[in-house]
Amino acid sequence: MPFTYDEDGLLCADGHPTSELAQKFGTPLYVYSADGFLAHLAAFQQAVAPVNGKVHFAVKANANLALLSLMAQQGAGADIVSGGEMQRALAAGIAPQDIVFSGVGKTDDEIRLALAKNIGQINAESPEEIKHIEAIASEWGLKAPVAIRVNPDIDAKSHEKISTGQKSTKFGIPIATGEAEAVYDYIHNSPHLVARGLAVHIGSQLTDLAPFKAAYQTLIALADGFRAKGYDVPILDLGGGLGIDYHGEETPDFAAYGALVSSLFSGLDYQLGFEPGRSIAADNGILLTSALYTKASEEKDFIIVDAAMNDLLRPTLYEAYHRIEPIQQSNRAKRLSDIVGPVCETGDYLARGRDFPSVESGEVVAVFNAGAYGSVMASNYNTRAMPAEILIHQGEVHLIKPRKTIEDLLNDEHNPFAE
Ligand SMILES: *Cc1c(COP(=O)(O)O)cnc(C)c1O
Numbered sequence: 001m002p003f004t005y006d007e008d009g010l011l012c013a014d015g016h017p018t019s020e021l022a023q024k025f026g027t028p029l030y031v032y033s034a035d036g037f038l039a040h041l042a043a044f045q046q047a048v049a050p051v052n053g054k055v056h057f058a059v060k061a062n063a064n065l066a067l068l069s070l071m072a073q074q075g076a077g078a079d080i081v082s083g084g085e086m087q088r089a090l091a092a093g094i095a096p097q098d099i100v101f102s103g104v105g106k107t108d109d110e111i112r113l114a115l116a117k118n119i120g121q122i123n124a125e126s127p128e129e130i131k132h133i134e135a136i137a138s139e140w141g142l143k144a145p146v147a148i149r150v151n152p153d154i155d156a157k158s159h160e161k162i163s164t165g166q167k168s169t170k171f172g173i174p175i176a177t178g179e180a181e182a183v184y185d186y187i188h189n190s191p192h193l194v195a196r197g198l199a200v201h202i203g204s205q206l207t208d209l210a211p212f213k214a215a216y217q218t219l220i221a222l223a224d225g226f227r228a229k230g231y232d233v234p235i236l237d238l239g240g241g242l243g244i245d246y247h248g249e250e251t252p253d254f255a256a257y258g259a260l261v262s263s264l265f266s267g268l269d270y271q272l273g274f275e276p277g278r279s280i281a282a283d284n285g286i287l288l289t290s291a292l293y294t295k296a297s298e299e300k301d302f303i304i305v306d307a308a309m310n311d312l313l314r315p316t317l318y319e320a321y322h323r324i325e326p327i328q329q330s331n332r333a334k335r336l337s338d339i340v341g342p343v344c345e346t347g348d349y350l351a352r353g354r355d356f357p358s359v360e361s362g363e364v365v366a367v368f369n370a371g372a373y374g375s376v377m378a379s380n381y382n383t384r385a386m387p388a389e390i391l392i393h394q395g396e397v398h399l400i401k402p403r404k405t406i407e408d409l410l411n412d413e414h415n416p417f418a419e
Helices: 018-025 034-047 065-073 083-091 108-116 127-140 179-189 210-228 254-265 278-284 314-318 406-411
Strands: 003-005 011-013 029-033 054-058 077-080 099-101 121-124 144-151 193-199 235-237 271-274 285-296 301-305 324-326 334-340 349-357 364-367 388-393 396-401
Touching: 011 018, 018 029, 018 285, 018 364, 018 388, 029 034, 034 054, 034 065, 034 254, 034 278, 034 388, 065 077, 065 083, 065 388, 065 396, 077 083, 083 099, 083 108, 108 127, 121 127, 121 235, 127 144, 127 179, 127 193, 144 179, 144 210, 144 235, 179 193, 179 210, 193 210, 210 235, 210 254, 278 285, 301 349, 314 349, 324 349
Parallel strands: 029 388, 054 077, 054 271, 077 099, 099 121, 121 144, 144 193, 193 235, 235 271, 301 334
Antiparallel strands: 003 011, 029 285, 285 301, 285 364, 324 364, 334 349, 388 396
């Protein structure tokens, strides 16, 4: 456990007092444990080792170059969803062949970049996208390696905005209508496409194995059918989506997930790919923020802190729950409180309706499970500089993303009208 309280009740990050980290680097501050990331990655890799699974870390969960490099050194590839993430993964030293390019809206420029860089696999999500990939490959005299992401029409039973497996969502090519089969026929017959297999990703923060099982069984039936037609289906890409414990959720661990996968795929002779993001990253990061003011009202307190929705969007975007605690434990009285940021939006909160101890101005508070879908969604809304980010690796603290100054932000713009 990277984030634990010492005997004096002070929160430490891999042994470093978070009070000192906040002092040295300022707040808001993202703090990551590299050892935690690598331990989770190793556990996932071990869980899928019996089926020879290859892990492609979902870069969109946490895109820091330093973390990607460390994970690559431990054998992880990357699942990417944009040309920007591709360049990031390559810059971190991930081999092109270990990169899987997902996403519903790849531009021609992004497809060109993928082909120019010799990316291992493009997961296509529509017949029109296939035509674009084919046209570019044909123009360049290449054969593009494509898999298709299918839509199995399965409810992941997660939050609506992160469920991706139902036919009502924009993701994947439907199986039930025959479209997936028609597209695979097309790929098989194209001189400029190489069929690499099938992919499925039905959503994120899944807390039950049943939807995975249903999706994977659907995938196997489809792939076996394609093989029976004489088509090549070397790879089945099983996506990410394993949930974590934000608020007492009982989530399957890597071993249980691995056991499910082994029970379904052992002996089937498919190369398996996995794209975990959240389950590797979330609990290996925290966001430190300083209390500014406490504003009491009849009903509750508003604890105003220096981190806001622009620093951690999940509570605002998904009503997501993050555990929040002062970094110094104590026996103070608690009051019903909202923990809110300085941004001028009523939706700007980190937590609502918590029983929270009174905090003094300047006191540091930790937001837990912030290692996934945290810093990657940060913005400069309200002309606020984004948080700095530090990484602790084998006991050493590294500043992996310095905080920009407001001057930096202003210099990003051109103003033809300044006098
Ligand atoms: C977001 C995403 C993932 C990662 O999902 P997690 O829930 O973070 O594990 C994997 N694959 C695809 C295609 C994605 O879009």
